[in-house]
Amino acid sequence: MTELTLVQAVNRAMHEAMKGDADVLVLGEDVGVNGGVFRATEGLQKEFGAERVIDTPLSETGIVGAAIGMALYGLKPIAEIQFLDFIYPAFDQIVSELAKFRYRSGGQYPCHVVIRSPYGGGVKGGLYHSQSSEAYFAHTAGLKVIIPSTPADAKGLLLTAIFDEDPVLFLEPKRIYRSVTGEVPDGDVRVPFGQAAIRREGTDVTVLAYGAMVPAAVQAAESLAGEGISAEVVDLRSLVPLDEAAVLASVEKTGRAVIVHEAPRFCGYGAELAAILAEKTLYSLKAPVVRVTGFDTPFPYALENLYLPGADRIAHAVRATAKAG
């Protein structure tokens, strides 16, 4: 075990994978000499060479398109998109090509690419360095969408992603890249997809969260404990495939659910969770399902702290939900 930040854990996962498998390579903007704008790929080019840690021209469609070609040929590329806000030029490649290659070829051409990208607000990034657009990708059949919230998960889930057989969008909550540290297992220790983690056990209300919203939810739960409200925080970790069983088990136990994400509310990932709860747990529910999310506006710069759900807003919703009904 080593104490690491989340971004260090991401780096260690790539290092571990590249050490063990010569087919693993990294490509993206500024990932080589510069080690990535967040330093996620720091030291990799020095150790593995410029042919495996490839600084590309500034073109997201080029990065993802080239990564797809490499994967078709049998390599295991990890493409970095510098900010999730810049992924849209590659949207066609991701949605029309990457997600559909296995299906459209009748299984002849699996296309395993990992796309890593820092996402989310809280870094004074304004409209174009803050977005949480996971819902677009979770909506696309053929993609897996993974979002860690701890350093151990960042490493373990990324290792799983790199050696998975399907394309994976691996979204890294950049706000907690360095603010969260934790013990991370050494070596190639993988965390499986499709398994949520209970970050805090509770009996009154279930809080469903992922990414940077997890520590905020835990903080809210801790503050509510003093008021006699016991909140359970479920960290989804894996948006696709979803650990539906864990979600249902927790909500059936508590009978109350608060869904938290920083993306806008309308048609956000929380809408799917709410729909599942409506379909599967209605008779166990003691209160309406509540969503705490970003607003249905573009992501603001000066007012980002008001836009982002924080422990206060989450606690307010959990308190109200606990008392409702």
Place this chain on the structure above:
Amino acid sequence: MPGSSGAEEGAPPDSGTSFPEERLVEAYRSMVLTRTMDERCLTLQRQGRIGFYVPLQGQEAAQIGCAMALTPEDWIFPAYRELGVALARGVPVQLLLDQFIGNSGDQLHGRQMPNHYGYRKYNFVTASSPVGTQITHAVGAAMAAQRRGDPIVTIAFFGDGTTSSNDFHAGLNFAGVFQTPSIFFCQNNHWAISLPRDRQTRSETLAVKATAYGLPGIVVDGMDVRSIYRAVAQARQRAISGGGPTLIEAQVYRLGPHSTSDDPRRYRTDAELAEWKEKDPIALLKHELLGSGRLSLAEDEKIWDAAKQQVGSALKNAEALAPVDPATLFEDVYATVPPLLARQRDDFQQFSREGIVKP
């Protein structure tokens, strides 16, 4: 014809890149098979026996000549108009018809529209409909081949309209930067559905666009199988020997509609069509073969009859196959069916069993 001829200048005079004359009749036979199947498929669509079709008449010499200059190990990244390339590659006629019908013999399990086939066995990657996306794939695969030390090239096929797409520029730029063993094979058939070539770009040629990315771009007469073969063979040799990628603009003409949903009379003149019909690559080559005595009229007739028969019997077999299995609907989305999708599959199967939905 305008444009530089970088590949020809760069290659040694006798480097085995000129057309192998002993294969001329073989090229003709491939072109005839392509034309025969193409015409038949247009009819099949009109008869409602296949759902859609994208014809390629006028582009046979470009496609056959190009495919002949490649090795079976070279990776092809087609667009959706590459029937000639597929046939020259040796993809069986029936396998293609199975795909057009979407029957149980279709290796793609009836998932794609006709023309969007692909077969790993033939290093012919499954096509998509968005234009240009395959260009960056070809570049990435070339980078991978480079890394593995495999002596192959990748080749991306596309049309004149695609030179306006994002991935054309991204792909050529990456290829230039990384000096990949790639060939970009643009069939300029002069029409991107209804938009003529001169409304697609102000560039004097499409080939000249390569210059900005630091690679040679050449213009070739796509109605002449020999010219195409030589251009591709030289580009291939350059790529294999570490000389980097080449853009080839093959000047052809789409004699038919863009697809079975298109009526070209809405946007182009009969006079223009008539002018290009004079340059029909199959008619030209036939004229030459008959004139030079390499083919008799009787032999020519046999070639056409054989093609007709080959397509006819393949069609009979393809139409005799069972429809695609509904269970395949849920496969290959992921390597294994995830739990939530498995439940949709189970619901679907229950609906089928209970007759709530009918096939």
